[in-house]
Amino acid sequence: MTAPTPIPVSVVGGFLGSGKTTLLNRLLKENDGRRLGLIVNDFGDINIDEKLIVARDEDMVSLANGCICCSIGNDFLRALIALVTRSDPPEQIIIEASGIADPLRIAAIARADKALRLQGIFVLVDATQYIKQSADPLLADTVSAQVQAADLLVLTKSDISTVVEVDAVSALLEKEKPGALRVVSSPENLPASLLFDFADSLPEGSDGTVRGHAPHDVFWTGSISSDQVCDVDRLKHVLASQAGLLRCKGIVRTEGGVCRVVQWVAGRLDVTALTAGRAHSENCLVYIGVGAKPEGVDRALQAVFD
Amino acid sequence: MTTTIFAAKRIITMNPSRPFATHVAVREGRVLGVGTLEEVSAWGEAHLDERFVDQVLMPGLIEGHSHLVEGSLWDHVYVGYYDRMAPDGKVWPGLKSVDAVVERLQEAAAAMDDPDAPLIGWGFDPIFFGEQRMHASDLDRVSNGRMIGVFHASLHFLNVNSAVVDESDLSASADMQEVRTDADGKPTGELAGMVGMYLALKSMKYDPGSAATYPPALWNFAKVCQLAGVTTATDLHSPLDDEMVARLKAETGRQDFPLRVVPAFGGTLMPSDKGTERIGALVDQSTDKLKMGIVKLVLDGSIQGFTARLKWPGHFNGAPNGLWYIAPDEFKKTVSAYNAAGFQLHIHTNGDEATEVALDAIEAALATHPHADHRHTLQHCQLASDAQFRRMAALGVGVNLFSNHVYYWGDQHYELTLGPDRTHRIDNAGSAVEHGVDLALHSDAPITAIGPLFTAWCAVNRVTATGKRLGGEAERLSVEEALYTITMGGAISLKLDHEIGSIEVGKLADFAVLTDDPLEMDPMALRDVGVWGTVVGGEVFEAPKN
Numbered sequence A: 001m002t003a004p005t006p007i008p009v010s011v012v013g014g015f016l017g018s019g020k021t022t023l024l025n026r027l028l029k030e031n032d033g034r035r036l037g038l039i040v041n042d043f044g045d046i047n048i049d050e051k052l053i054v055a056r057d058e059d060m061v062s063l064a065n066g067c068i069c070c071s072i073g074n075d076f077l078r079a080l081i082a083l084v085t086r087s088d089p090p091e092q093i094i095i096e097a098s099g100i101a102d103p104l105r106i107a108a109i110a111r112a113d114k115a116l117r118l119q120g121i122f123v124l125v126d127a128t129q130y131i132k133q134s135a136d137p138l139l140a141d142t143v144s145a146q147v148q149a150a151d152l153l154v155l156t157k158s159d160i161s162t163v164v165e166v167d168a169v170s171a172l173l174e175k176e177k178p179g180a181l182r183v184v185s186s187p188e189n190l191p192a193s194l195l196f197d198f199a200d201s202l203p204e205g206s207d208g209t210v211r212g213h214a215p216h217d218v219f220w221t222g223s224i225s226s227d228q229v230c231d232v233d234r235l236k237h238v239l240a241s242q243a244g245l246l247r248c249k250g251i252v253r254t255e256g257g258v259c260r261v262v263q264w265v266a267g268r269l270d271v272t273a274l275t276a277g278r279a280h281s282e283n284c285l286v287y288i289g290v291g292a293k294p295e296g297v298d299r300a301l302q303a304v305f306d
Numbered sequence B: 001m002t003t004t005i006f007a008a009k010r011i012i013t014m015n016p017s018r019p020f021a022t023h024v025a026v027r028e029g030r031v032l033g034v035g036t037l038e039e040v041s042a043w044g045e046a047h048l049d050e051r052f053v054d055q056v057l058m059p060g061l062i063e064g065h066s067h068l069v070e071g072s073l074w075d076h077v078y079v080g081y082y083d084r085m086a087p088d089g090k091v092w093p094g095l096k097s098v099d100a101v102v103e104r105l106q107e108a109a110a111a112m113d114d115p116d117a118p119l120i121g122w123g124f125d126p127i128f129f130g131e132q133r134m135h136a137s138d139l140d141r142v143s144n145g146r147m148i149g150v151f152h153a154s155l156h157f158l159n160v161n162s163a164v165v166d167e168s169d170l171s172a173s174a175d176m177q178e179v180r181t182d183a184d185g186k187p188t189g190e191l192a193g194m195v196g197m198y199l200a201l202k203s204m205k206y207d208p209g210s211a212a213t214y215p216p217a218l219w220n221f222a223k224v225c226q227l228a229g230v231t232t233a234t235d236l237h238s239p240l241d242d243e244m245v246a247r248l249k250a251e252t253g254r255q256d257f258p259l260r261v262v263p264a265f266g267g268t269l270m271p272s273d274k275g276t277e278r279i280g281a282l283v284d285q286s287t288d289k290l291k292m293g294i295v296k297l298v299l300d301g302s303i304q305g306f307t308a309r310l311k312w313p314g315h316f317n318g319a320p321n322g323l324w325y326i327a328p329d330e331f332k333k334t335v336s337a338y339n340a341a342g343f344q345l346h347i348h349t350n351g352d353e354a355t356e357v358a359l360d361a362i363e364a365a366l367a368t369h370p371h372a373d374h375r376h377t378l379q380h381c382q383l384a385s386d387a388q389f390r391r392m393a394a395l396g397v398g399v400n401l402f403s404n405h406v407y408y409w410g411d412q413h414y415e416l417t418l419g420p421d422r423t424h425r426i427d428n429a430g431s432a433v434e435h436g437v438d439l440a441l442h443s444d445a446p447i448t449a450i451g452p453l454f455t456a457w458c459a460v461n462r463v464t465a466t467g468k469r470l471g472g473e474a475e476r477l478s479v480e481e482a483l484y485t486i487t488m489g490g491a492i493s494l495k496l497d498h499e500i501g502s503i504e505v506g507k508l509a510d511f512a513v514l515t516d517d518p519l520e521m522d523p524m525a526l527r528d529v530g531v532w533g534t535v536v537g538g539e540v541f542e543a544p545k546n
Helices: A020-030 A076-084 A103-112 A130-135 A140-149 A163-176 A232-240 A297-302 B037-041 B069-073 B098-110 B136-140 B162-167 B193-203 B208-213 B215-227 B242-252 B272-283 B328-340 B352-368 B386-395 B404-408 B410-417 B419-423 B429-434 B452-461 B479-493 B523-528
Strands: A007-013 A036-040 A053-057 A060-063 A067-071 A092-096 A116-126 A152-156 A182-184 A208-211 A218-225 A245-253 A259-265 A268-273 A284-290 B003-012 B020-027 B030-035 B047-059 B061-063 B119-124 B148-152 B157-160 B179-181 B187-192 B230-238 B260-266 B294-298 B345-349 B377-380 B398-401 B439-441 B511-514 B531-536 B539-542
Touching: A007 A020, A007 A103, A020 A036, A020 A092, A036 A076, A060 A076, A067 A076, A076 A092, A076 A103, A076 B193, A092 A103, A103 A116, A103 A140, A103 B193, A116 A130, A116 A140, A116 A245, A116 A259, A116 A268, A130 A140, A130 A163, A140 A163, A152 A163, A163 A182, A218 A297, A232 A245, A232 A259, A232 A268, A232 A297, A284 A297, B003 B037, B020 B037, B030 B037, B047 B479, B047 B531, B061 B452, B061 B479, B069 B208, B069 B215, B098 B119, B098 B136, B098 B148, B136 B157, B136 B162, B136 B187, B148 B162, B148 B193, B157 B162, B157 B193, B162 B187, B162 B193, B187 B193, B215 B230, B215 B242, B215 B531, B230 B294, B230 B511, B230 B531, B242 B260, B260 B272, B272 B328, B294 B328, B328 B345, B328 B352, B345 B352, B352 B377, B352 B386, B386 B398, B386 B429, B398 B429, B398 B479, B404 B410, B404 B452, B410 B419, B429 B439, B429 B479, B439 B452, B439 B479, B452 B479, B452 B523, B479 B523
Parallel strands: A007 A092, A007 A116, A036 A067, A036 A092, A116 A152, A152 A182, B003 B047, B061 B230, B119 B148, B230 B260, B260 B294, B294 B345, B345 B377, B377 B398, B398 B439
Antiparallel strands: A053 A060, A060 A067, A208 A218, A218 A284, A245 A259, A245 A284, A259 A268, B003 B020, B020 B030, B047 B511, B148 B157, B157 B187, B179 B187, B511 B531, B531 B539
């Protein structure tokens, strides 16, 4: 018996008012049939279209567009377990961390349970408030822990802040977490594909730049394929040295001809068994990053297959 | 209309106009008269009950900060360091080594019918074993097929056997701080934080929070209270959803249920506009044995877990400051909403920074919505400074201190968390009395065992487990003060002092029946006072003998 494919989990963190709810509302609205499990702090904050509700109880609402929304209600852990242990578990889970939570501690659950796979920690930072928050002795360590936890920092509210403010927050974040991946984007403009598993959200063979509506939120993507055996150790090394690389996923043939799934998120490489019965393209990698696409990234990745 | 007169060796009433008596007359579940036989007989025909002539009666003891979870834990195996009395009165001896824990679990496993059922232990505390930690291989000696989970006393840590480590493939996440590893980087089976609780819930289907919807756990809780002389106890953080309220009503409504239960609504479980509505709707559903209306808020974590919010200079061992459980600004709004709606707040603050934020929030809330008798109460409040007690007094804020900490964790606070100086000021009941702050004391069961007489002993003696005496003389309560605090003090903090807390005409006939007189004992022996049982609303509940 093959173990079921782990459910990818994205964690959305950030202090109160940073735009988490806006982002979740958007995912809820845009979902088109994908079985998406959303865990939110409170139903009261999100816009659930009553006409779409197909089933509900106190802490869980199922929508006609495939979304299953859980409110943390009494207990976050029970909400998550209720979602994971459903007879029709979601294909993708997105967890909204509370405004004071350390998203890393929530992400730890996704890493500890082999039925789940941590796909990324996205931390929203309010560009108009962050400097004040990080100078507040009561809050400084809380917001700093959130920043430290992030795989990707998203500076929000840039539309109501000055360029100087955004630059100052960027500089502060760079000081707090040097080299951290960072974009400026409103929650409305953040590509939803970022929060989802790659397999069906990143067009295969695409190579170029994904642009949102805001001038700053620039992502680059790429993909390669090969018919050779992949050197996984080398792959890890190459991935780690690409500036701005956020995620990479693919199926590669390893030594001895065994095909494995590789997942790379902000420094962590997971190599797992291939689930049987799923159509897949063999020996291809897709990836996404922020900032300017590094010179030669495609070539370097191509070279790990020999 | 029957009247019963209970005769006792001595009755300590806590009523200043009649502090001691020998007889108490009870009618319709309430105290009809207190005095000599002659005095109480003046009410007319009565049945004289002399079974307590060799016992001492006190007002039923009040546990102002406990949790119903205590009741659900007794379905599982107690493996703590200290002796602990089960609901059936059996004393489970404390276990002083990992081997002893394994042995007790082996006995429990041998008695289980279902070979696949998970085995759960609780109350484990490796802090007493120095460098030695429990390892999955230790628990594998119990069984490596059956899943085994052993909760630490805090419930924030869990040790599991290899069956759980393998099932969860924990070696793949061994780099996380939640997963303790050995020298080879392999998981030892000790898990921290939400990860441990998640795996317990998911893999072992064990849910310690299910007490509320599980009647036997409610009864276990009530019996543990009864054995300690407690007649009123809180469940100090409850969702109070429809199912839970129905269960509580059904069980507490039975005449043979030996406890009054005061659940506190978890005020941040829903937005405060909805929360005030829910608790508001429940107030009128209260009965004599189920009192609803108080609200609990949790602001920070615990000192021993390094999650309390401390002021400068922070943790003695350099650990980072603790966690807010609610953002300070959100907390202020929440306090303001419940205060404006007229509800009494019980606010968990452990560190002095959290206490300061709580006092600021209450001060601001009262400035816009003053209530002469709000009785908002700080719970635990273990590190309050003299200045903070002065603010409490000025604001009319009460305090319910976690005096058991002095004994159980005083040494750890001295060595690790707070250092010598601040440890002397933990749970400084003397300061509360000195400043005229309404004072109660608690166990926070299941974190420590329910036993107000033990808690009183802690506040009177301020001695740690290794025998270190904390604080100056001024922080120690007299035995009289401590006994007042575990009766009237508790009643005042729950705004129930018109109903319980003293043996006084018109109040509910709730008594603790003691086999020793606490006022005639050496203060160091206060914790050894024997409890025969309780009387609740005139019904006699003898503790099981084991």
